[in-house]
Amino acid sequence: MIALSDEYQRKKWSDLVQHRFYLSDGVRNDAFTRAIENAVDAESTVLDVGAGSGIFSLVSARSGAREVVAVEWSSLAERIDESARRNGYGDVVNVICEDIRNLVVGRPPDVVVHELIGGFLWDENFIEILDYVRKNIADNSTQFIPSVVSLYIAPFSADGEIDRLFWSEKHEGFDFSSLENVATQRPWVEVPTVVFLNNENGFLARPRNVWRWDSRDREPNMRRIRARFVAHRNGTLDGFIGFFRIEVCGGICIETRPREPVTSWGQMAIPPMRRVSVKKGDSVSFCLTPSRWPMDWNVVSVCTAR
Template sequence: MENGVIVSSKNKFDTKIEASSAKMYFHYYGQLLHQQNMLQDFVRTGTYYAAVMENRSDFEGRVVVDVGAGSGILSLFAAQAGARHVYAVEASEMAEHAQRLISGNPSLGQRITVIKGKVEEVELPEKADILISEPMGTLLVNERMLESYVIARDRFLVPGGKMFPTTGRIHMAPFSDEYLYVEMANKALFWQQHNFFGVDLTPLHGLAFQGYFSQPVVDAFDPRLLVSPPMHHTLDFTTMKEEDLYEIDIPINFVASVGTRVHGLACWFDVLFNGSTVQRWLTTAPGSPTTHWYQLRCILSQPLYVMAGQEITGRLHLVAHSAQSYTIYLTMSAKMWGEGAEQGGILQTSTAKLELKEPYYRLSQPQPYVMQQDQQQQLPSLQPQI
């Protein structure tokens, strides 16, 4: 028993996640400088604050569980909105800092209990009317905290209780960015040296080339680089099973708006706070105010050539692994356009295998706009629609 709270011996988290990854994960989030980085993302923090305060009726007099509470900021928001009691569950050493912050705000803190432990193992003295959490990682699912959010729902939430956020969507669209493609390909030029201190490095060039293209690129890009309207895949946190997050298979289908080279698939996400009073979205879309998540692009080592009106099909397949992330398997194909299209003839196919846990953070690079203006065609707004 810890702090009057029973801790169960069985811990599903530890059976799924390798110990070394968990240790690094909790060490990272146990540091104030990383919490500060998230708090200073004013799109993130401000949207959470607005979603809570605009929906006071969901919080007033209610019991709230803050899943992965971190600094405790969301617990304090819930208390400001009138929650009867908040249980702030945090597994990292940040729990001690959260307790200090909450104790330093006594008018709110008297209604908040900090519990150090994983949501998979702690027991609470009562059920929650509402869960609040910030479980999103890169591409929404990185770090696999969404699974803990769903487990917390099953363990702690009363039937019909609310979840903030309620649903999430992964958005995708093909993109064209010659500058980025050349930048990635040029990284492997080092291995094309035939006389590096008398050594021929070229036998490793192919592996190095593929290695660089196995890194998803995290940056903020111009939405005009997209070559078709986006599509999205929805995750309903209120009904989905934890196991649904082990493997996510998304068929993709687009129609190119312009003729160009397609260099891969651009991705971003948004989440909905489905409050009783106000429905509010938090989006990471290109062209919207930038968040600390930025956007993510999966680059094909072999680009596709498409014509305007040509269909682009394929599959985005995410497979979870024990290092708290996913391997991404991407297939993109450009179907024949014109004669022969009815037979479904494939003109070209390109595939990629990428590691979501090891992205290339391209945050200090220029973001040039490379598509010709006369290629432009109006694309629908990327702002979330309910």
């Protein structure tokens, strides 16, 4: 039985605007393509979990896989079937429109391809879905692509620089600088938000690896996340930035860190419990209990003077 939240997800992932965004992500697609090409041979059977547009099912077929099972629970499933036929892989790609957790597969696949990593990491429910796949469909020899996903967190200060710059400039020849103080006093983010940063100038401390999922682990890791940082500069704690390191396969990795090439994931901006001033050397603590829905996240952040 599919919960209401899952029904919402089913409709969401049939939205072609989302998939156009993903198909335009050259960093993501190049890394997955190279990983699949390295892992698949003429004897391989591939299970594509949450196949979406079907791009990685087609890559698997093009890489020579003997059979590809594309599981997609949204209405896009029939389009994957049509795309496979149009590209000459109709006899290789078998499309199933179903929730993977309702399936029982005979022979374990050689390769499981999944791209269920959401912008808020857990929001596409990849932990529960892949735990089911590992325990009920795959075996110890099955290769997962990706195989490891890590979350890094860093305390962040927006410093109001963007707002100050905007309001200090004239617009259409008029001076709006009286609004600068109002703009810079507002919280940077009030709810978890996906952002796209191009540098790490706002980081108050070095990022820390705070969470890790490994396809070889027997139980999914959903323990409370705790981290402590030492500020390397002064600033206002406006939130925390989260980014991922995705170990796709065979040394091929994707990083969504701001200094790396832009991806469709961007970074997570997580609001603090409250905004506080931080001085160099202060201790900043972060605590978060992982859950699927970011609006349910309860973040505890504490700043302690040195």
